[in-house]
Amino acid sequence: MESWVIVLLVTVGYLVLSLAVGLASAGKASAGSEGYVAGDRTFGFLVMYFVMGASVFSAFTFLGGPGWAYSRGAAAFYLLGFLSIGLVPTYFFGPRVARLGRKFGYVTQAQLFAHRYESRYIPPVLALISLVAFVPYLTLQMEGAGYVFSVLTEGRMPEWAGAGVTYGVVLIYVFRSGVIGVAWTNTFQGVLMMALAWGLGLYLPYRLHGGIGPMFARLADTVPAMLTVPGLDAAGDPWTWGAYSSSVAVSAFGFSVWPHYFMKIYTARSIRTLKQTVVFFPTFGFFLLPIMFIGFSGVLAFPDVTPADTILPTIVTSMDLPPLVVGLFCAGALAASMSSGDAIVHAASAVVVKDFYKVLVRPDIDDRRETWLIKVMVVVIGAVAYYFAIYSELSLVLLLLLSYGALAQIFPAVLAALYWRRSTPAGVLGGLLAGCLVTLVWNLFPALQWLDIHPGIWGLAVNVTVMVVMSFATPPMSEEHVGTFVNA
């Protein structure tokens, strides 16, 4: 049998297994939207751990992580910088969110804001910010999946077919099983990814350089600039401390409030489970070490690979590895893409229906119809992202850059909602809009980027200022109402 056939069989086997795991969980939650979106708030520690962890380790990490280390060296350490503390705020505000969610039946982030600020306008704004971030992110996951298939079949299977098959599987289990399907498959995919990353991350440096120590020693002699922060920029010139530090800061601020992580707070069985998940989250971050070893191992052994994100598949396919190992690599890369893609398509659909449609168009919609609509949106959003991934020539890079800055703007609003009694609807909405606008303008006009500081930082500064000023300029909300949230 030709080796690419074995590789393909292993990969298809993985897809079938993912589908089986995703479908086996169907019917484990109640039929309404609380079951479909929040899993009836029953997730235990192990499942929560993998849901949070595997959602982070996306196609970006698995292909982009080695790509960064390969082409930009120590710049990639910024991932460690924000992952180590990014989820820590959830330890402190998460229990309040979980208690309020249980008490008032929230399943999305914006429902908390709508209630706290008695506002019809905040949810659609949050929904829009979420969509701007989610669609390009999902598109990237699909492109990653398509690419894996195309490489492993040596071009016999085009990218559109690879992405189509992979995301066909994802849409089926998300459609049928909702968040429970996401949770179970992420657990399976998470274990596979970890095993594979450590396996390849230790094996490749050993095979190519005789070990991790000798590999870095050689790099230190030949390209020392790659081993000290801030590393290199995308063009291969030295990166700046301003860009490095502010990227860490924006990612850290935004991390705990990404709507698809935030929504998982509602799925925890208890406060203790939620806290344990946050405590152990950085252990998932150690998975980035082998990912970076892989990238560093390619610097001297495989110079001039472009685009840099293809360094891992390039190494794997050019090293004469047994087809079974190559197949497992492909399965792992697909697992990375799918475990983020499923959580995102699920969260995006819930957000569109609950925070946009229900708030602005049909407040009286019943729960059965609402759940059905969310399922339809899963397919619609999947199709939109697929269109962008395969047919559109439009570059999503700007949208993606923008989304990190825009999502970080939600962080001050979350703190205000849960800790600052005097904050008012006008203050929070004004802050959000002003912060996003500044982030957008600063992205569009790079000349404004003093010291290469990330646009999101300027957005946050304006956001907080506007929020404070407008809150004091508008009448306070009733003490009793505010107390429900601040004392939760």
Added chain:
Amino acid sequence: MQRYATRLVILSFVVQFLAAMWPVYPVFNRIRPFVFGIPFSFFYATSLMALSFVTLLAFHLWWDRSDDEPR
């Protein structure tokens, strides 16, 4: 006691956050000595992650008595 411990741990995370960027990182930003085979700058970033884990774990296990179950 609980309040004091919470404030202390939050302060420690602010310090860890600042330690991951300029101007603290440059102090530890060197290639040698290698630790466990990786450059010192890489080891420093990894240590911060380990420190964050240990800090929150210790707080969770020993000092945080605020709410073990939903009210």
